[in-house]
Amino acid sequence: MFKVNDNYQKLPGSYLFSTIAKKVNAYSAANPQKSIIRLGIGDVTQPIAPSIIAAMHSAVDEMGNAATFHGYAPDLGYEFLRSAIAKNDYVARGCDISADEIFVSDGAKSDSGNIQEIFSVDNKIAVCDPVYPVYVDSNVMAGRTGTYDPKTEMWSDVIYMPCTMENNFVPEFPKETPDIIYLCLPNNPTGTTITKSQLQEWVDYANKNGAVIIYDAAYEAYISEDDVAHSIYECEGAKTCAIELRSFSKNAGFTGVRLGFTVVPKELKCGDVSLHAMWARRHGTKFNGAPYIVQRAGEAVYSDAGKAELKQQVAYYMNNAKTIKEGLKDAGYTVFGGVNAPYIWLKTPEQMTSWEFFDYLLENANVVGTPGSGFGPSGEGYFRLTAFGSYENTVTALERIKKL
Amino acid sequence: MFKVNDNYQKLPGSYLFSTIAKKVNAYSAANPQKSIIRLGIGDVTQPIAPSIIAAMHSAVDEMGNAATFHGYAPDLGYEFLRSAIAKNDYVARGCDISADEIFVSDGAKSDSGNIQEIFSVDNKIAVCDPVYPVYVDSNVMAGRTGTYDPKTEMWSDVIYMPCTMENNFVPEFPKETPDIIYLCLPNNPTGTTITKSQLQEWVDYANKNGAVIIYDAAYEAYISEDDVAHSIYECEGAKTCAIELRSFSKNAGFTGVRLGFTVVPKELKCGDVSLHAMWARRHGTKFNGAPYIVQRAGEAVYSDAGKAELKQQVAYYMNNAKTIKEGLKDAGYTVFGGVNAPYIWLKTPEQMTSWEFFDYLLENANVVGTPGSGFGPSGEGYFRLTAFGSYENTVTALERIKKL
Numbered sequence: 001m002f003k004v005n006d007n008y009q010k011l012p013g014s015y016l017f018s019t020i021a022k023k024v025n026a027y028s029a030a031n032p033q034k035s036i037i038r039l040g041i042g043d044v045t046q047p048i049a050p051s052i053i054a055a056m057h058s059a060v061d062e063m064g065n066a067a068t069f070h071g072y073a074p075d076l077g078y079e080f081l082r083s084a085i086a087k088n089d090y091v092a093r094g095c096d097i098s099a100d101e102i103f104v105s106d107g108a109k110s111d112s113g114n115i116q117e118i119f120s121v122d123n124k125i126a127v128c129d130p131v132y133p134v135y136v137d138s139n140v141m142a143g144r145t146g147t148y149d150p151k152t153e154m155w156s157d158v159i160y161m162p163c164t165m166e167n168n169f170v171p172e173f174p175k176e177t178p179d180i181i182y183l184c185l186p187n188n189p190t191g192t193t194i195t196k197s198q199l200q201e202w203v204d205y206a207n208k209n210g211a212v213i214i215y216d217a218a219y220e221a222y223i224s225e226d227d228v229a230h231s232i233y234e235c236e237g238a239k240t241c242a243i244e245l246r247s248f249s250k251n252a253g254f255t256g257v258r259l260g261f262t263v264v265p266k267e268l269k270c271g272d273v274s275l276h277a278m279w280a281r282r283h284g285t286k287f288n289g290a291p292y293i294v295q296r297a298g299e300a301v302y303s304d305a306g307k308a309e310l311k312q313q314v315a316y317y318m319n320n321a322k323t324i325k326e327g328l329k330d331a332g333y334t335v336f337g338g339v340n341a342p343y344i345w346l347k348t349p350e351q352m353t354s355w356e357f358f359d360y361l362l363e364n365a366n367v368v369g370t371p372g373s374g375f376g377p378s379g380e381g382y383f384r385l386t387a388f389g390s391y392e393n394t395v396t397a398l399e400r401i402k403k404l
Numbered sequence: 405m406f407k408v409n410d411n412y413q414k415l416p417g418s419y420l421f422s423t424i425a426k427k428v429n430a431y432s433a434a435n436p437q438k439s440i441i442r443l444g445i446g447d448v449t450q451p452i453a454p455s456i457i458a459a460m461h462s463a464v465d466e467m468g469n470a471a472t473f474h475g476y477a478p479d480l481g482y483e484f485l486r487s488a489i490a491k492n493d494y495v496a497r498g499c500d501i502s503a504d505e506i507f508v509s510d511g512a513k514s515d516s517g518n519i520q521e522i523f524s525v526d527n528k529i530a531v532c533d534p535v536y537p538v539y540v541d542s543n544v545m546a547g548r549t550g551t552y553d554p555k556t557e558m559w560s561d562v563i564y565m566p567c568t569m570e571n572n573f574v575p576e577f578p579k580e581t582p583d584i585i586y587l588c589l590p591n592n593p594t595g596t597t598i599t600k601s602q603l604q605e606w607v608d609y610a611n612k613n614g615a616v617i618i619y620d621a622a623y624e625a626y627i628s629e630d631d632v633a634h635s636i637y638e639c640e641g642a643k644t645c646a647i648e649l650r651s652f653s654k655n656a657g658f659t660g661v662r663l664g665f666t667v668v669p670k671e672l673k674c675g676d677v678s679l680h681a682m683w684a685r686r687h688g689t690k691f692n693g694a695p696y697i698v699q700r701a702g703e704a705v706y707s708d709a710g711k712a713e714l715k716q717q718v719a720y721y722m723n724n725a726k727t728i729k730e731g732l733k734d735a736g737y738t739v740f741g742g743v744n745a746p747y748i749w750l751k752t753p754e755q756m757t758s759w760e761f762f763d764y765l766l767e768n769a770n771v772v773g774t775p776g777s778g779f780g781p782s783g784e785g786y787f788r789l790t791a792f793g794s795y796e797n798t799v800t801a802l803e804r805i806k807k808l
Contacts, residue, residue, distance in 0.1 A: 001614030002583035003524035004674045008682050018479075018688065043475035053468035056697070057461060063661065064457035066794075071447035071659040075422075106510050106662075106692075113690030117545070120407035137689045141521070179406035210405030255475040256696040257467065258510075270408045278412050284422065285541045286517030288510075292660040293460070294695055390470075 007143045012150065016133050016374040017041050023358070024368050037397045039324075039385045040368040042188065042343070044253040046316060046390075048297075049309035052252065055300035059293040073289030075280065077104025077261065081295045084302040085261060089246070095233035101265050101276065103283055104298070106290050108218050108247035108260040113138040114286075115214055115243060115262065118278045119180055126159035126178030128171050130189050130372055130379030132216070135182045153377045162378040163190060165347065169336065170194050177209045183232075184216035186223060189375045189384040190345040191321075191337020196229040203232065206241040212268070212275075213242040221251030221314050223340045239265035243275070250342065252301045252310055259290055259298045317342050320394040321387035327398035328385075342387040345372070357383050365400040411547040416554065420537050420778040421445050427762070428772050441801045443728075443789045444772040446592065446747070448657040450720060450794075452701075453713035456656065459704035463697040477693030479684065481508025481665065485699045488706040489665060493650070499637035505669050505680065507687055508702070510694050512622050512651035512664040517542040518690075519618055519647060519666065522682040523584055530563035530582030532575050534593055534779030534786070536620070539586045557781045566782040567594060569751065573740065574598050581613045587636075588620040590627060593779045593788040594749040595725075595741015600633040607636065610645040616672070616679075617646040625655030625718050627744045643669035647679070654746065656705045656714055663694055663702045721746050724798040725791035731802030732789075746791040749776070761787050769804035 013019065020040055028036060048056075062068035076082065082099040090097035105111050112134045116125075121144050127135050136158065139145050146157030154160060159178045161171035169192035171183070183202065186193040206213050215232040223230055232238045244263040248254035264276045290298075300306045321338040328335045334347040348357040354371030361367050361383075372382030387394070417423065424444055432440055452460075466472035480486060486503040494501035509515050516538045520529075525548050531539050540562065543549050550561030558564060563582045565575040573596035575587070587606065590597040610617050619636040627634055636642045648667040652658035668680045694702075704710045725742040732739045738751040752761040758775030765771050765787075776786030791798070 002527050002616045002674060004677050004679065004682060005522050005524055008522065008685060009677065011685065041476070045470065045473070045475070047470045047473040048467045050468065053464060056464045056467075060457060060460045060464060063452045063460075064454065066449070066451045069449070069451040069657075069660075071449070071657075072445070073660060109692040110690060118409050118412065120409055123406055134689060141686070141689065212406045253473075253475075256473075256477060256693070258692065258695045270406060273408050273413065275408065278408060281412060281415065282545070285538060285545070286514060288513040288662065289660075291662045291695060291698055293697065 005141070007141050010148055011137060011140055012148055016370070019374075020368065020370065024362065027362055034366045036362075036366045036368060037389065037393045038368045039389050039394070039397055040370045042250070042386050042388060043255050044250065044388045046253055046313050048253055048257065049306060049313060051303055051305035051309055052297050052300040055296050056293055059296035063292065070292040073292060073295065075284045075289065076100065077102065077290065078292070078295045081298050084299050088302045090231060090233060093230055093234060095231050096239070097233055097263055097265065101263055103262045103264065103279060104290050104295060105260045105262060105287065106258045107249065108216065108245045109134060111245050111260055111262045112216060114282065115245070115279075116142055116144065116180070117282060118275060119212075123179035124157060124159060124176070125180045125182065126161055126174055127182045127376075128163045128184070128187065129160040129377060130163065130375030130382070131182065132184055132188050133375065135214070153373075160376070160378070163187070163192075164378055165334070165336065170198060173205055178211055181206060181211050181213045182216070183213055184218070186219040186228070186341035188219065188341070189343055189370065189372065189379065190382075191341040191343030191384075192345065193223070193228050193340045195227045196234060197227070199229050199232065200235045203235040203238045203241060207237050211241065215242050215244045217244055218247040219250055219341045220246070221310070222318060222342050224318070225340055228340055233263070233265075239267045241268070243268065248298055248301060251314065253313065254297070257294055257297055259294050316391065317387045320389060320391055323391070323394050323398060324385050324387060327402060331402045331404075338387065344385045344387070346383050346385065348381050348383050351381070354380055354383055361401070364404055365397065367397045367400060409545065411545050414552055415541060415544055416552055420774070423778075424772065424774065428766065431766055438770045440766075440770045440772060441793065441797045442772045443793050443798070443801055444774045446654070446790050446792060447659050448654065448792045450657055450717050452657055452661065453710060453717060455707055455709035455713055456701050456704040460697055460701050463700035467696065474696040477696060477699065479688045479693065480504065481506065481694065482696070482699045485702050488703050492706045494635060494637060497634055497638060499635050500643070501637055501667055501669065505667055507666045507668065507683060508694050508699060509664045509666060509691065510662045511653065512620065512649045513538060515649050515664055515666045516620060518686065519649070520546055520548065520584070521686060522679060523616075527583035528561060528563060528580070529584045529586065530565055530578055531586045531780075532567045532588070532591065533564040533781060534567065534776055534783030535586065536588055536592050537779065539618070564780070564782070567591070567596075568782055569738070569740065574602060577609055582615055584618060585610060585615050586618045586620070588622070590623040590632070590745035592623065592745070593747055593774065593776065593783065595745040595747030595788075596749065597627070597632050597744045599631045600638060601631070603633050603636065604639045607639040607642045607645060611641050615645065619646050619648045621648055622651040623654055623745045624650070625714070626722060626746050628722070629744055632744055637667070637669075643671045645672070647672065652702055652705060655718065657717065658701070661698055661701055663698050720795065721791045724793060724795055727795070727798050727802060728789050728791060731806060735806045735808075742791065748789045748791070750787050750789065752785050752787050755785070758784055758787055765805070768808055769801065771801045771804060
């Protein structure tokens with residue numbers, strides 16, 4: 001008699017954004033006349049940039065012609081894309097990462113969820129709290145997290161690193177040494193980040209303690225301050241302790257196009273075992289490449305025209321971030337983030353819980369945000385708004401919030 | 405100190421098609437004047453059909469316009485595609501499968517590799533021998549297969565069901581009862597299949613023994629005989645014991661476009677636990693949808709124009725299959741398959757091993773095929789040729805083989 005993976009049954013409730021969607025749909029059904037503004041899920045709203053659209057049309061045409069048709073892609077991704085990534089995202093920033101250390105994928109969410117597979121189930125993970133739910137949930141599914149305590153909303157075998165206004169949202173080295181450390185910087189959900197020298201301390205810590213850092217740099221395009229690293233490989237020694245995850249969703253609006261990549265340096269080893277070889281084996285066995293059309297779209301991101309268009313797109317969203325941050329401040333809220341990331345993290349007023357504030361905002365301002373507690377226990381009492389809406393909606397949302 | 409997933413280290417050598425690619429590249433580098441014809445890997449060569457190209461251009465345009473832009477897709481896939489699948493692939497064949505039992509993915513290879521995650525690591529798998537390597541390798545990575553014996557090329561905890569000319573390539577019920585049974589029909593690599601009544605016996609066996617069938621129907625578009633099922637759900641009782649994997653790679657040439665789907669019926673349960681809910685949770689946690697453009701391409705597969713164009717494309721490849729099969733017969737080979745599948749499975753001549761014949765064919769006819777032993781020990785002494793080349797190349801390859 002077949003049995004299921006019991007770890008799945010340990011997962012509490014459903015995925016955060018599914019719960020939000022259900023609540024919003026229920027409110028919307030009951031109040032069809034209300035115009036709801038969604039600043040909750042981190043989905044973009046600006047269309048794909050013209051030079052990327054042109055590249056996709058061209059690639060579609062290639063697929064319709066026998067002479068230029070492309071079937072199965074190379075396991076790691078097309079050379080043209082990997083070279084563009086290596087050159088623009090790494091070599092240009094002084095990072096010694098080569099094209100064959102880059103693995104193109106269908107997005108950073110897949111990579112975030114799958115990367116834990118190459119590690120032992122005995123390894124202990126450390127996560128910032130609050131945190132992007134996929135890191136923890138994918139480790140729960142693998143049986144790496146122990147038991148769940150519904151009271152504390154914490155797993156017995158996960159090391160939590162609280163990031164709150166008290167420590168300025170900078171994770172501290174945990175008392176117990178972790179094997180795998182997840183860092184997302186600039187951070188989702190808090191919108192805050194740390195300096196390059198603070199990141200260097202984490203790299204040194206990992207190398208000293210034999211830990212590996214899973215570094216999620218999905219929001220690097222939004223960095224505006226000089227002393228913030230765009231890649232962990234800007235830090236000395238990162239190639240022997242860090243895997244970096246990157247997305248095209250936020251810098252180029254590819255949430256519905258689907259493209260990402262993971263960097264696994266060849267120097268990253270566990271004894272004699274190369275993690276690069278392991279990830280290559282996983283990629284080759286359980287994945288069959290991102291679409292040719294999408295990889296050409298990714299290449300266009302690095303063209304001169306693409307870069308110029310996307311700089312404007314990022315500026316558009318960061319202007320929204322400024323609008324939200326200043327509007328909330330004017331309304332008397334305590335706010336964080338929004339300088340190096342497209343997220344605003346606010347302290348809920350009058351000691352409301354995160355979900356109380358969610359309901360309050362939905363019902364009274366018809367604005368959807370994300371409850372901080374959905375990202376972990378230390379997110380309780382906080383709330384996330386994203387800058388990914390349209391400017392018009394962002395302005396309207398803030399007008400409504402100010403009137404509350 | 406972090407540790408790796410030791411199961412990866414148990415995997416022998418590299419992925420079959422990587423080994424072939426290396427051998428071909430080495431021969432080609434040493435003999436640059438030779439024109440090599442590749443009938444090895446199951447990659448298609450015909451361009452994407454015109455109506456699908458038109459649908460992709462239209463979807464690309466939508467992505468370039470704020471009013472029609474699409475961000476994150478629904479977890480299960482877009483309703484327009486899931487409805488088209490349910491209607492055309494299931495309801496039209498009398499199968500009671502609804503749109504919300506269909507999970508759209510980036511391809512059947514990903515689903516083939518990932519589906520084992522929702523089962524217990526204690527479960528025992530049964531596979532046909534020879535078999536598509538991903539089924540076994542993904543279970544090795546999960547630690548479900550015991551130890552590998554390099555002499556027999558078999559895993560201690562895998563149940564092998566030999567499919568050879570002796571049993572007419574029809575798998576027999578194993579002596580030991582498996583928990584999970586992988587069936588790929590029409591079969592890769594043998595190109596053979598079984599009748600609907602033989603498949604019904606497997607469904608009855610699984611229901612009786614509490615086993616689950618992972619049914620890979622990637623080649624269903626090539627079925628030409630009436631008594632062969634296009635879906636396992638044509639068999640009575642399949643909804644309580646079977647998961648079906650489908651691909652757009654072979655029926656629509658999407659090897660480089662990337663689209664597939666998995667059917668998990670709501671009635672499929674382990675005690676009270678719904679496998680549909682588990683797969684939905686995996687999809688929601690570790691995957692973020694297939695690209696909008698690609699899902700629109702999938703929808704076009706089911707349009708009247710798409711169906712007509714793809715019928716021609718399948719006929720084109722099946723004419724190649726006939727060319728290969730008859731050519732080999734004329735040359736004195738013993739051949740199988742090629743009637744309900746685009747693969748020809750031949751007995752190697754003069755008791756050559758599969759790899760000996762691979763080298764012989766590469767060096768003397770400059771034709772690349774796939775050694776049967778690469779698919780499992782019972783594939784030794786067999787060899788696979790695919791019908792996915794161009795007609796001209798197929799004819800030339802057969803002329804060369806006939807001259808040997």
